[in-house]
Amino acid sequence: MTRKEIARDFLKLAAKGHSHEAFRLHIGKKFKHHNAYFKGDADTLMLAMEESARTNPNKIFKIHHILEDDNLVAVHSHLKQSPTDLGFAVVHILKFKADKIVEFWDLGQPVPKETINENGMF
Structure with a gap:
């Protein structure tokens, strides 16, 4: 698998x-993440992701773009908790060591009902 494919599969x-x-499958040793609302270890993030999926079983996650630069992969996506x-428009940045994710950032912006920008968020 390429790093882009690993990032897609992981998310x-x-x-x-x-x-x-x-x-x-995809997280390396000494993994750390940078979400301000959770402790920075793998177990905390994994359990938060699990709880989110349980709370929102009809979640929709659509990837629009995946970019790779050296050991970094950025994923631009649309995340909806229900249909x-x-x-949210979300950007995940994943840092790799070989074929494992060792560092993770996630940034999101709510999709507004009305937007001034005629190009949209995606």
Whole structure:
């Protein structure tokens, strides 16, 4: 698998409620993440992803762009907690060591009902 494919697989597994498998397959040793609302270790993030999937079983996660630069992969996506939710535009940045994710950032912006920008968020 390429790093882009690993990033895609990791995020899709986690969004579908398979965070344990996502972490087992794709997370490296000494993993750390940078979400301000959780401790920075793998177990905390994995359990938060699992809880999110359990709380929102009809979650929709659509990837729009994946970019790779050296050991970094950025994924631009649309995350909706339910089919009627406007959701968030999300950017995940994943840092790799060989074929394992060792560092993770996630940034999101709510999709507004009305937007001034005619190009949209995706």
